[in-house]
Amino acid sequence: MTCIALSGYYGFHNIGDEAILEAVITVLRRHQADVRIVVLSADPLHTRQTYGVEAVSRTHLQSIIRVLREADLLISGGGGLLQDVTGPRSIPYYLGIMELAMLIGTPVAVYAQGMGPVHHRWSRFWMKKVLSRVDWVSVRDLASAQFLAKLGVVRDVVVTADPVLSLEPESSDGINEFWRAHGVEKSEKELLVGVALRPYPGETIFDERLMEIVSRGCSYLESKYGARLVFLPYHLQKDLPLARELASRTSSRSIIIERGLSSRDTLKLMGGLDLLIGMRLHALIFAAICGVPFVALPYDPKINAFLGKIGVAAELSLENLSFEDFLASLETALLRKEEWMANLQEKINEQRKEVEEAALKILSLASPK
Numbered sequence: 001m002t003c004i005a006l007s008g009y010y011g012f013h014n015i016g017d018e019a020i021l022e023a024v025i026t027v028l029r030r031h032q033a034d035v036r037i038v039v040l041s042a043d044p045l046h047t048r049q050t051y052g053v054e055a056v057s058r059t060h061l062q063s064i065i066r067v068l069r070e071a072d073l074l075i076s077g078g079g080g081l082l083q084d085v086t087g088p089r090s091i092p093y094y095l096g097i098m099e100l101a102m103l104i105g106t107p108v109a110v111y112a113q114g115m116g117p118v119h120h121r122w123s124r125f126w127m128k129k130v131l132s133r134v135d136w137v138s139v140r141d142l143a144s145a146q147f148l149a150k151l152g153v154v155r156d157v158v159v160t161a162d163p164v165l166s167l168e169p170e171s172s173d174g175i176n177e178f179w180r181a182h183g184v185e186k187s188e189k190e191l192l193v194g195v196a197l198r199p200y201p202g203e204t205i206f207d208e209r210l211m212e213i214v215s216r217g218c219s220y221l222e223s224k225y226g227a228r229l230v231f232l233p234y235h236l237q238k239d240l241p242l243a244r245e246l247a248s249r250t251s252s253r254s255i256i257i258e259r260g261l262s263s264r265d266t267l268k269l270m271g272g273l274d275l276l277i278g279m280r281l282h283a284l285i286f287a288a289i290c291g292v293p294f295v296a297l298p299y300d301p302k303i304n305a306f307l308g309k310i311g312v313a314a315e316l317s318l319e320n321l322s323f324e325d326f327l328a329s330l331e332t333a334l335l336r337k338e339e340w341m342a343n344l345q346e347k348i349n350e351q352r353k354e355v356e357e358a359a360l361k362i363l364s365l366a367s368p369k
Helices: 015-031 044-051 061-070 090-104 121-131 142-151 172-181 208-225 236-247 263-271 281-290 301-309 323-335 337-365
Strands: 003-007 036-041 054-057 073-079 108-113 136-139 192-196 228-231 275-278 294-296
Touching (some): 003 015, 003 061, 015 036, 015 044, 015 281, 054 061, 073 337, 090 108, 090 121, 121 142, 136 142, 192 208, 192 281, 208 228, 208 236, 208 323, 263 281, 281 294, 281 301, 281 337, 323 337
Parallel strands (some): 003 073, 073 108, 192 228, 192 275
8 A cells, every 4th residue: 555644834723734735635545545644743633533644743753754664755745835934944844854754765755835935045055955856846836946946956846736726616505504604694795705814924913004905995895895804814823813903993793713724614615705805825726716806915926926827917016005006906806706717717727637647646656665
């Protein structure tokens, strides 16, 4: 039986990274039903119970070594793992796991990662050294491939789709059931607007200028359209304080999702929205999957890279965002849902084919020991 170890930002209850994990597990099992999957997780019990896989602590060295010895392949990714914006520990941890696997003799596949930014010279050198030696490297956007080329990584680098794009939208029954459980009876007359913001990387607060623009835009949607706002923290610890602050500036009818959601529940929530205002990459990906128009607030180049892959113009820039520009984007998004859905579906289908092709390549690298 083929055994695959997964290393990523798993078990931290971040909706985006948990969605990556679910998508990777699902697509691998679709092509090889009996594949044995072991996840290096910050919360092994939750990972085991949620996804029906094996899991060990991502920091327990003895367990990690045992898993890597048993594994036929280590998958590192997806997600934005190799960067030093969110802290100095990420790059040493993930490269260290790859180095350990190679030392043991286990093949390594770097899968659908978004590379950089990387500011420290030693980190750049180490990335070049390790990524030049692994068995396969794929990234989720062209900018990441170009970044590796600038580092001096001389090898084939495949640009593939984020695996989350392979997830399917929920049924209307599932969507309505989710919203009823949250005290909302879905109605065509009521506009539901999701808001998924995050602090700037490395910061604990949200820029007051941007907070004012977004809160004014939310208040405009409430007053003109009778919109009901739904604040969705993708990472509870980081995003929830921001959601509460923004909700305090809007109407008391707003809803704050104050618990962690599974990927399925997030798709149910997203499927009931009429519009999303989003900074988080995977909030925008979920919206695209569900055919929900969105206004993207690109805090990182990966957002614009994703927009380019699905054929959506990057209309806004946070550095010089004005209320007038934000308002115009909200109005445009509300007016173009039918056109949006028609144009988007073809792009999403193209991305799903890339996910399937990557899964087949990964499985071909995992020859049982």
